[in-house]
Amino acid sequence: MSPNHTPRKKVSPSPSSSTTLITTLIAVLAIFTGIYYVLDSRLSSFYIFDPAHLHDLSKRAIGKHGDDTRAIVHFIVGELSEKLPGGYVNLAEEWIFNNAGGAMGAMYIIHASVTEYLIIFGTAIGTEGHTGRHTADDYFHILTGTQLAYTPGSFEPEIYGPGSVHHLHRGTVKQYKMDASCFALEYARGWIPPMLGFGYADALTSTLDFPTLWRTTWVTGREIVGNLLRGKL
Known part of the structure; x- marks a missing residue:
């Protein structure tokens, strides 16, 4: 030195x-x-959808169109767009694969904002998985088919058929299964952004389906930002 x-x-x-x-x-x-x-x-104070109305709307759609899922979806979206004009309802029927909690299906995002989302979710061939533990209440309005649900300690499944609602309370978790074709109107109200991690996890760690991940991000982000610009949190 x-x-x-x-x-x-x-x-x-x-x-x-x-x-x-x-x-x-x-x-x-x-x-x-x-x-x-x-x-x-x-x-x-930020919500624009009402679970009771969505339940009634689902039952009326089923009553009018029976097992015709496509017609049921069009009936629901049509009434919602009349009830909530101004762009709150996405009329572009963009179906996107969704992998979350080990289950796989497809979704059509009708509405997405910081405090609410409304989608059609389902599959034509059945699936099973983990509901996730979320920061929002989730209302699963069965339109066609049957959903089964299970909580630890139970010895019989919960059974939800067309016209029924499976309410997953905020912070709770279950196993769920669709044995065959099943579609539902899914409504979540609470804090939506923290739920996105659950929706992305399978794509990042298992499927590696980045085109679908990008499309999910684009449509979800477009709807959330669009609703923020309308003053909807």
Whole structure:
């Protein structure tokens, strides 16, 4: 080592700067927590769909069209577009594969926003999987076919046929199965963005179907942003 070389001393953050950083982080967390609780207490004011109306609409569609799933879907979307004009209802029938919780089917996104989504979900050949544990209440209105559900400790399945509603309460979880062809009007109300991770997980870790993942992202993002621009949270 050269006699003229002076070793550089490591500069450590001063105790005061570390304290300031921690204080700032705590303040930011407190602000966001406060905003979350205020908005969460007012969630119902952001909803534009009503579970009771969707149940009645589903039953009327089934009563008019029987097992004709396509006609049922058109009936439901048609009435919703009349009831909620202004672009809140997506009339472009864009069917997209959906893999989530080990189950596979297809969906048509009728509405997507920060606090609600409404889709037609189903499969013509059956599937089975995990419901996910979500930050929203999920109402599964069976249109055609049958869905089975199971919770640990039960010895008999829950059975949901056409016209019935499977309500998965926010924060709860079940196993579900569609033995054969089954389609449903699925309505979720609560915080929707945290649910997207469940919807993406299978594509990122199993199917690696990136074109479908991109299409899902594009349609979902387009609808959420569009509704935000309309003032719909």
